[in-house]
Amino acid sequence: MLKTLKKKDGCNPYLPLYSEDDVYTTNSTTTYSKIPADCNLFGSKFRSENSSYKLILNTTDTFTYWVGAKIGFKRNINPLGVLRKCNGTKSRSLDECDSRCKGWKYFCYNEKSCSCSNDYKKKNGLAQTKICDNPENGLCLLSHGVVYERDVDVLNDFLCGAYQFSKQFDNSWIFKTLNCSEKISFICDEDEPSSVQVNSSWLSAEHTCSKRDQHLLQSTEKLGIEIKDGTIYWVSSFRQKKIFWGKDFSNIVCVAAKFEINGSYRLESHFCNESLESLCHKPDASSYGSSKSVILTSSLGTVLGGVLVCVVLVAAIKNRRN
Structure with missing residues (x-):
């Protein structure tokens, strides 16, 4: 019935x-x-x-x-690099800026302003970016703007975030992007550093953590010296999973x-x-x-x-x- x-x-x-x-x-x-x-x-x-x-x-x-x-991603965008300023209009969120720039190839966003463009010449990478005060807004760097590419190929070109400890950047953790299908190490939040997993794509890593009711690594503050060896780890920042x-x-x-x-x-x-x-x-x-x-x-x-x-x-x- x-x-x-x-x-x-x-x-x-x-x-x-x-x-x-x-x-x-x-x-x-x-x-x-x-x-x-x-x-x-x-x-x-x-x-x-x-x-x-x-x-x-x-x-x-x-x-x-x-x-x-x-399974896909909630946002069809890739972070590419950093500009000193985003000379545009005010925008409350990353998603609002993305929507406002519909029809454009790129947009620049920094939690205060939003600008759209069809041309982007890379000047600075993402190494020093951090998760924004509101994590939903992706990546931030002081008053600089992060440039995103729009309408990314859903099967081939998605980039996911990763952290790597670098002595060249004042002994600090730097942010970088890799193709989401690459297989690297990852850590789940709340895990001990000894529980590092290896050789997983971003989705596989995210699913492993979600089965434990945890998330992929979101902050590097708790990571000890024992894993500051140059290994690259998947992180959960601007990229979010979507099932449809x-x-x-x-x-x-x-x-x-x-x-x-x-x-x-x-x-x-x-x-x-x-x-x-x-x-x-x-x-x-x-x-x-x-x-x-x-x-x-x-x-x-x-x-x-x-x-x-x-x-x-x-x-x-x-x-x-x-």
Whole structure:
């Protein structure tokens, strides 16, 4: 039976999506790469990265399933270098500056001002930058401005932050950026220095720390002399993880949905080599398929130049695959 659902405040009339007969689960667990070829992962056809889906399924227990979702980053920007001044207008946040400079290639930001440009000639690197007073605003350096590149290639060109102890910079920790897929060392906040992990991409490192209810290293103040040997460590500063529906291309960290007894769920990251059941839909069910169940959609305003959409799906897992 489909659950009844009251109309949510701010959402518009219903539109058709999957019916209860469209959705099923496998009856065996596999790693992500071993998901049966005839399983069309639920959610893989959802297209909008700015959409928020509320999925409610009838269940009598807590389950976690592989689903069609992927991991990316909240901001499609890369920090490049430092300018002495940002000669622009006032801007309250990094995200506001990014949005204001839509259509431009670069922007300069320093928690006080914001300027946009299509040309950037690198003058100073990021070595002396620190996390801003408000960590949500990324990197700062006194009254200087940090230059960011906009509309970065989501698959190939994302840069993530790292710290390295350098004797050349007055025996201090310097900030640098590396391709997020590179494999280097990392430390989780609250860990002892002896718990240094090696050879991990940024996402793999972030997931390892999140499994411990911790974060990647955010401050170097607690690090002792024993690890001041020039090793580079991933850090969590301007780069933040985002999980959204859609087809995944990862082979290290993948996405699953954890469903509670009350039918609510949350998307969470898992290492792809874990074994879970899969949530599938029938191949003839399109992303806007049957009329037996409904979704709610509504424009909730503009966020970073895009439209945030609220979508509520009501369905039931009627039968498991035999």
